[in-house]
Amino acid sequence: MKKTVGMVFMVATLNCWAYQDEPLKLFDTSRNQSNKVTIVWEQSQDVGAACNRERQARGLATFNFAAQSCAIVSSNADGDTCKIITAQKTTQAILGHETRHCFQGAFHQW
Helix, strand or coil, X not given: CHHHHHHHHHHHXXXXXXXXXXXXXXXXXXXXXXXXXXXXEEEXXXXXXXXXXXXXXXXXXXXXXXXXXXXXXXXXXCEEEEEEEEECCCCHHHHHHHHHHHHHCCHHHC
């Protein structure tokens, strides 16, 4: 039972990570990986599966938790393309958070 509770807590904590942002907190744009990105926004009924399917198609490791949204950047000769996947009903904060990933990559570790 303790293992189950621990695993549920860990998964819940990982899922909450993306939503711990302070929406009005300023951040440094000098860390942008690009300032020109084409964004494609996909809405899905099963966000976790859609994110993992997209990550797998690009040779990336799949998430080991139920993602509530994701942004996946790919580069080619025409520039960077970023696919954002969210639920069919989402928030401005989630969309903004994922858009920041499009420009800054894995900014959580900063």
